[in-house]
Amino acid sequence: MVQHIQKFYEQLKDEGIIFSFSGPVSQSLLEGIGETLRQKMTLEETSTSITQKVFSIFVELMQNVINYSAEKGAAGEDEQDLSFGILLIGKHDSHFYIKCGNYITQDQKRPLTKKLSTIQHMSKEELKKYYKEQRRKNAEKGSKGAGLGFIEMARKASQPIGFDFASAQDGRIFFVVNAVV
Protein backbone atom coordinates (compact mmCIF):
# COMPACT_ATOMS: atom_id res chain seq x y z
CA MET A 1 0.00 0.00 0.00
CA VAL A 2 2.59 2.55 1.09
CA GLN A 3 4.89 1.62 -1.80
CA HIS A 4 2.04 2.02 -4.22
CA ILE A 5 1.24 5.52 -2.99
CA GLN A 6 4.89 6.51 -2.87
CA LYS A 7 5.36 5.26 -6.42
CA PHE A 8 2.36 7.24 -7.56
CA TYR A 9 3.64 10.35 -5.75
CA GLU A 10 7.15 10.03 -7.22
CA GLN A 11 5.74 9.39 -10.67
CA LEU A 12 3.77 12.63 -10.49
CA LYS A 13 6.88 14.50 -9.36
CA ASP A 14 9.01 12.94 -12.12
CA GLU A 15 6.52 14.21 -14.65
CA GLY A 16 6.95 17.72 -13.28
CA ILE A 17 3.49 17.85 -11.79
CA ILE A 18 3.18 20.60 -9.22
CA PHE A 19 -0.43 20.06 -8.43
CA SER A 20 -2.92 17.29 -9.07
CA PHE A 21 -6.50 16.90 -8.08
CA SER A 22 -9.14 14.35 -8.92
CA GLY A 23 -12.66 14.35 -7.56
CA PRO A 24 -15.53 16.76 -6.93
CA VAL A 25 -14.75 20.36 -7.88
CA SER A 26 -16.42 23.30 -6.20
CA GLN A 27 -15.94 27.07 -6.21
CA SER A 28 -14.46 27.01 -2.68
CA LEU A 29 -12.00 24.30 -3.70
CA LEU A 30 -11.03 26.38 -6.74
CA GLU A 31 -10.39 29.40 -4.49
CA GLY A 32 -8.23 27.33 -2.14
CA ILE A 33 -6.14 25.65 -4.82
CA GLY A 34 -5.84 28.94 -6.69
CA GLU A 35 -4.42 30.71 -3.66
CA THR A 36 -1.86 27.95 -3.03
CA LEU A 37 -0.92 27.88 -6.69
CA ARG A 38 -0.21 31.62 -6.69
CA GLN A 39 1.80 31.34 -3.45
CA LYS A 40 3.91 28.52 -4.87
CA MET A 41 4.56 30.36 -8.12
CA THR A 42 5.47 33.57 -6.28
CA LEU A 43 7.85 31.65 -4.00
CA GLU A 44 9.58 30.29 -7.08
CA GLU A 45 9.88 33.83 -8.38
CA THR A 46 7.70 33.23 -11.40
CA SER A 47 6.88 36.58 -13.05
CA THR A 48 3.51 38.17 -12.25
CA SER A 49 2.56 37.89 -15.89
CA ILE A 50 3.15 34.11 -16.08
CA THR A 51 1.49 33.53 -12.70
CA GLN A 52 -1.57 35.51 -13.86
CA LYS A 53 -1.76 33.54 -17.11
CA VAL A 54 -1.57 30.16 -15.37
CA PHE A 55 -4.09 31.29 -12.74
CA SER A 56 -6.47 32.58 -15.40
CA ILE A 57 -6.43 29.32 -17.38
CA PHE A 58 -6.81 27.35 -14.16
CA VAL A 59 -9.94 29.32 -13.17
CA GLU A 60 -11.57 28.99 -16.60
CA LEU A 61 -10.90 25.22 -16.70
CA MET A 62 -12.14 24.56 -13.18
CA GLN A 63 -15.27 26.61 -13.75
CA ASN A 64 -15.87 24.64 -16.95
CA VAL A 65 -15.78 21.43 -14.91
CA ILE A 66 -18.16 22.95 -12.33
CA ASN A 67 -20.60 24.08 -15.02
CA TYR A 68 -20.37 21.39 -17.66
CA SER A 69 -19.08 18.08 -16.26
CA ALA A 70 -21.52 15.28 -17.02
CA GLU A 71 -20.39 13.42 -13.92
CA LYS A 72 -22.34 14.75 -10.96
CA GLY A 73 -22.68 13.70 -7.37
CA ALA A 74 -25.58 14.79 -5.22
CA ALA A 75 -24.60 17.31 -2.55
CA GLY A 76 -26.69 18.11 0.52
CA GLU A 77 -30.15 19.61 0.36
CA ASP A 78 -30.30 23.17 -1.05
CA GLU A 79 -26.81 22.68 -2.35
CA GLN A 80 -25.72 22.46 -5.92
CA ASP A 81 -24.67 19.02 -7.19
CA LEU A 82 -20.94 18.45 -7.19
CA SER A 83 -19.15 18.14 -10.53
CA PHE A 84 -16.28 15.71 -10.99
CA GLY A 85 -13.08 16.13 -12.93
CA ILE A 86 -9.31 15.90 -12.90
CA LEU A 87 -6.76 18.70 -12.93
CA LEU A 88 -3.01 18.57 -13.41
CA ILE A 89 -0.66 21.53 -13.30
CA GLY A 90 2.99 20.97 -14.08
CA LYS A 91 6.17 22.36 -15.50
CA HIS A 92 8.02 20.91 -18.46
CA ASP A 93 11.27 22.54 -19.55
CA SER A 94 10.50 26.21 -19.06
CA HIS A 95 6.77 25.95 -19.74
CA PHE A 96 3.85 25.52 -17.38
CA TYR A 97 1.03 23.27 -18.48
CA ILE A 98 -2.50 22.87 -17.21
CA LYS A 99 -4.43 19.74 -18.16
CA CYS A 100 -8.02 19.20 -17.23
CA GLY A 101 -10.40 16.32 -17.88
CA ASN A 102 -14.02 15.48 -17.25
CA TYR A 103 -16.85 13.39 -18.67
CA ILE A 104 -19.24 15.05 -21.08
CA THR A 105 -22.38 13.86 -22.87
CA GLN A 106 -22.48 12.91 -26.57
CA ASP A 107 -24.32 16.16 -27.31
CA GLN A 108 -21.54 18.30 -25.90
CA LYS A 109 -18.87 16.86 -28.19
CA ARG A 110 -19.76 18.56 -31.46
CA PRO A 111 -20.10 22.16 -30.16
CA LEU A 112 -16.88 21.76 -28.15
CA THR A 113 -14.98 20.47 -31.19
CA LYS A 114 -16.29 23.31 -33.30
CA LYS A 115 -15.44 25.96 -30.72
CA LEU A 116 -11.96 24.63 -29.98
CA SER A 117 -10.94 23.96 -33.60
CA THR A 118 -12.03 27.47 -34.58
CA ILE A 119 -9.71 29.11 -32.08
CA GLN A 120 -6.79 26.68 -32.55
CA HIS A 121 -5.71 28.36 -35.77
CA MET A 122 -6.21 31.96 -34.72
CA SER A 123 -3.40 34.44 -34.17
CA LYS A 124 -3.35 36.54 -30.97
CA GLU A 125 -4.78 39.49 -32.90
CA GLU A 126 -7.62 37.36 -34.33
CA LEU A 127 -8.31 35.93 -30.88
CA LYS A 128 -8.61 39.41 -29.44
CA LYS A 129 -11.08 40.42 -32.15
CA TYR A 130 -13.07 37.20 -31.72
CA TYR A 131 -13.12 37.65 -27.92
CA LYS A 132 -14.55 41.14 -28.20
CA GLU A 133 -17.13 40.03 -30.77
CA GLN A 134 -18.27 37.08 -28.65
CA ARG A 135 -18.41 39.24 -25.54
CA ARG A 136 -20.97 41.46 -27.34
CA LYS A 137 -23.16 38.46 -28.18
CA ASN A 138 -25.83 37.10 -25.91
CA ALA A 139 -24.79 33.92 -24.10
CA GLU A 140 -25.51 30.71 -25.99
CA LYS A 141 -28.36 28.49 -24.90
CA GLY A 142 -27.23 26.09 -22.19
CA SER A 143 -24.15 28.17 -21.45
CA LYS A 144 -23.81 29.14 -17.82
CA GLY A 145 -20.86 31.43 -18.35
CA ALA A 146 -20.32 34.01 -21.03
CA GLY A 147 -19.00 31.41 -23.52
CA LEU A 148 -15.64 33.14 -23.51
CA GLY A 149 -13.60 30.71 -21.43
CA PHE A 150 -11.74 28.89 -24.21
CA ILE A 151 -10.96 32.10 -26.10
CA GLU A 152 -9.64 33.59 -22.88
CA MET A 153 -7.42 30.52 -22.37
CA ALA A 154 -6.12 30.66 -25.94
CA ARG A 155 -5.21 34.32 -25.45
CA LYS A 156 -3.24 33.53 -22.31
CA ALA A 157 -1.53 30.36 -23.63
CA SER A 158 1.75 30.38 -25.54
CA GLN A 159 0.68 27.47 -27.79
CA PRO A 160 -2.66 26.50 -29.36
CA ILE A 161 -5.03 24.85 -26.86
CA GLY A 162 -4.92 21.06 -27.24
CA PHE A 163 -7.99 18.89 -26.75
CA ASP A 164 -9.03 15.28 -27.18
CA PHE A 165 -11.89 12.88 -26.53
CA ALA A 166 -12.04 9.24 -25.42
CA SER A 167 -15.23 7.20 -25.56
CA ALA A 168 -16.27 5.28 -22.47
CA GLN A 169 -18.30 2.06 -22.61
CA ASP A 170 -21.38 3.69 -21.07
CA GLY A 171 -21.64 6.13 -23.99
CA ARG A 172 -20.17 9.07 -22.16
CA ILE A 173 -17.08 10.80 -23.49
CA PHE A 174 -14.00 11.79 -21.57
CA PHE A 175 -12.87 15.25 -22.62
CA VAL A 176 -9.36 16.56 -22.03
CA VAL A 177 -7.96 20.06 -22.52
CA ASN A 178 -4.27 20.92 -22.45
CA ALA A 179 -3.00 24.49 -22.21
CA VAL A 180 0.65 25.56 -22.18
CA VAL A 181 1.92 28.90 -20.86
Added chain:
Amino acid sequence: MESFVREKTKSTPWINFDPNQNFLEIKGESYPEDSAKFYSPMLEWLEEFLRQATQSIQVDIELVYFNSSSSKILMNFFDLLEDTAQRGIHISVNWKYNKDNDIALECGEEFQEDLEHVVFHLIQVD
Protein backbone atom coordinates in the same frame (compact mmCIF):
# COMPACT_ATOMS: atom_id res chain seq x y z
CA MET B 1 -30.81 56.66 -3.09
CA GLU B 2 -28.80 54.44 -0.75
CA SER B 3 -25.19 53.42 -1.28
CA PHE B 4 -24.46 50.04 -2.83
CA VAL B 5 -21.75 48.23 -0.85
CA ARG B 6 -20.35 44.69 -1.05
CA GLU B 7 -17.51 43.42 1.10
CA LYS B 8 -14.55 41.80 -0.60
CA THR B 9 -14.30 38.00 -0.71
CA LYS B 10 -11.65 35.76 -2.24
CA SER B 11 -13.45 35.70 -5.58
CA THR B 12 -15.47 38.92 -5.53
CA PRO B 13 -14.30 42.53 -5.21
CA TRP B 14 -15.03 45.32 -2.77
CA ILE B 15 -17.79 47.39 -4.32
CA ASN B 16 -18.66 50.84 -3.01
CA PHE B 17 -21.09 52.95 -5.01
CA ASP B 18 -21.76 56.21 -3.22
CA PRO B 19 -24.57 58.27 -4.81
CA ASN B 20 -23.95 61.29 -2.57
CA GLN B 21 -20.34 61.65 -3.69
CA ASN B 22 -21.09 60.46 -7.25
CA PHE B 23 -18.27 58.01 -6.73
CA LEU B 24 -18.16 54.37 -7.84
CA GLU B 25 -15.38 52.07 -6.69
CA ILE B 26 -14.58 48.42 -7.51
CA LYS B 27 -11.45 46.89 -6.04
CA GLY B 28 -10.10 43.35 -5.72
CA GLU B 29 -10.57 40.20 -7.75
CA SER B 30 -13.52 38.85 -9.64
CA TYR B 31 -14.11 35.20 -10.48
CA PRO B 32 -17.41 34.20 -8.87
CA GLU B 33 -19.04 30.93 -9.85
CA ASP B 34 -21.99 32.77 -11.36
CA SER B 35 -21.01 36.29 -12.39
CA ALA B 36 -24.39 37.17 -13.88
CA LYS B 37 -26.13 36.32 -10.61
CA PHE B 38 -23.55 38.05 -8.41
CA TYR B 39 -23.51 41.28 -10.42
CA SER B 40 -27.17 41.69 -11.39
CA PRO B 41 -28.06 43.72 -8.21
CA MET B 42 -25.05 45.98 -8.89
CA LEU B 43 -26.06 46.61 -12.52
CA GLU B 44 -29.68 47.28 -11.48
CA TRP B 45 -28.50 49.80 -8.89
CA LEU B 46 -26.26 51.44 -11.45
CA GLU B 47 -29.01 51.78 -14.05
CA GLU B 48 -31.23 53.51 -11.51
CA PHE B 49 -28.40 55.79 -10.36
CA LEU B 50 -27.43 56.76 -13.90
CA ARG B 51 -31.03 57.53 -14.83
CA GLN B 52 -31.13 60.16 -12.09
CA ALA B 53 -27.60 61.46 -12.56
CA THR B 54 -27.14 65.17 -13.21
CA GLN B 55 -23.59 65.74 -11.94
CA SER B 56 -20.25 64.40 -13.04
CA ILE B 57 -19.31 60.90 -11.88
CA GLN B 58 -15.95 59.50 -10.82
CA VAL B 59 -15.26 55.76 -11.24
CA ASP B 60 -12.23 53.98 -9.75
CA ILE B 61 -11.52 50.40 -10.75
CA GLU B 62 -8.61 48.34 -9.50
CA LEU B 63 -8.97 44.70 -10.43
CA VAL B 64 -6.00 42.37 -10.03
CA TYR B 65 -7.73 39.59 -11.93
CA PHE B 66 -11.16 38.88 -13.38
CA ASN B 67 -12.46 35.84 -15.23
CA SER B 68 -14.13 35.81 -18.64
CA SER B 69 -17.70 35.94 -17.34
CA SER B 70 -16.80 38.97 -15.17
CA SER B 71 -15.32 40.56 -18.28
CA LYS B 72 -18.75 40.41 -19.90
CA ILE B 73 -20.27 42.15 -16.83
CA LEU B 74 -17.61 44.88 -16.99
CA MET B 75 -18.44 45.43 -20.65
CA ASN B 76 -22.11 45.93 -19.68
CA PHE B 77 -21.00 48.25 -16.88
CA PHE B 78 -18.98 50.41 -19.30
CA ASP B 79 -21.81 50.38 -21.86
CA LEU B 80 -24.13 51.91 -19.24
CA LEU B 81 -21.53 54.56 -18.42
CA GLU B 82 -20.97 55.29 -22.11
CA ASP B 83 -24.70 55.82 -22.73
CA THR B 84 -24.86 58.23 -19.81
CA ALA B 85 -21.74 60.12 -20.91
CA GLN B 86 -23.24 60.39 -24.36
CA ARG B 87 -26.19 62.35 -22.99
CA GLY B 88 -23.84 64.94 -21.51
CA ILE B 89 -22.95 63.69 -18.02
CA HIS B 90 -19.20 63.88 -17.47
CA ILE B 91 -17.83 60.47 -16.45
CA SER B 92 -14.21 59.84 -15.63
CA VAL B 93 -12.80 56.34 -15.08
CA ASN B 94 -9.50 55.62 -13.37
CA TRP B 95 -8.41 52.11 -14.32
CA LYS B 96 -5.69 51.30 -11.80
CA TYR B 97 -3.19 48.53 -12.35
CA ASN B 98 -0.05 47.34 -10.62
CA LYS B 99 3.16 48.00 -12.54
CA ASP B 100 3.94 44.26 -12.75
CA ASN B 101 0.48 43.35 -13.93
CA ASP B 102 0.56 43.82 -17.72
CA ILE B 103 -2.60 41.72 -18.09
CA ALA B 104 -4.61 44.20 -16.01
CA LEU B 105 -3.20 47.03 -18.14
CA GLU B 106 -4.09 45.21 -21.37
CA CYS B 107 -7.64 44.55 -20.16
CA GLY B 108 -8.02 48.24 -19.33
CA GLU B 109 -6.79 49.21 -22.79
CA GLU B 110 -9.33 46.90 -24.41
CA PHE B 111 -12.21 48.55 -22.56
CA GLN B 112 -10.80 51.98 -23.35
CA GLU B 113 -10.86 51.20 -27.10
CA ASP B 114 -14.64 50.91 -27.07
CA LEU B 115 -15.33 54.11 -25.12
CA GLU B 116 -15.81 57.39 -26.88
CA HIS B 117 -17.56 59.68 -24.39
CA VAL B 118 -16.29 58.30 -21.10
CA VAL B 119 -12.91 59.78 -20.10
CA PHE B 120 -10.70 56.79 -19.37
CA HIS B 121 -7.37 57.01 -17.57
CA LEU B 122 -4.94 54.12 -17.16
CA ILE B 123 -3.14 54.66 -13.89
CA GLN B 124 -0.14 52.69 -12.70
CA VAL B 125 0.01 52.04 -8.96
CA ASP B 126 2.76 50.42 -6.88
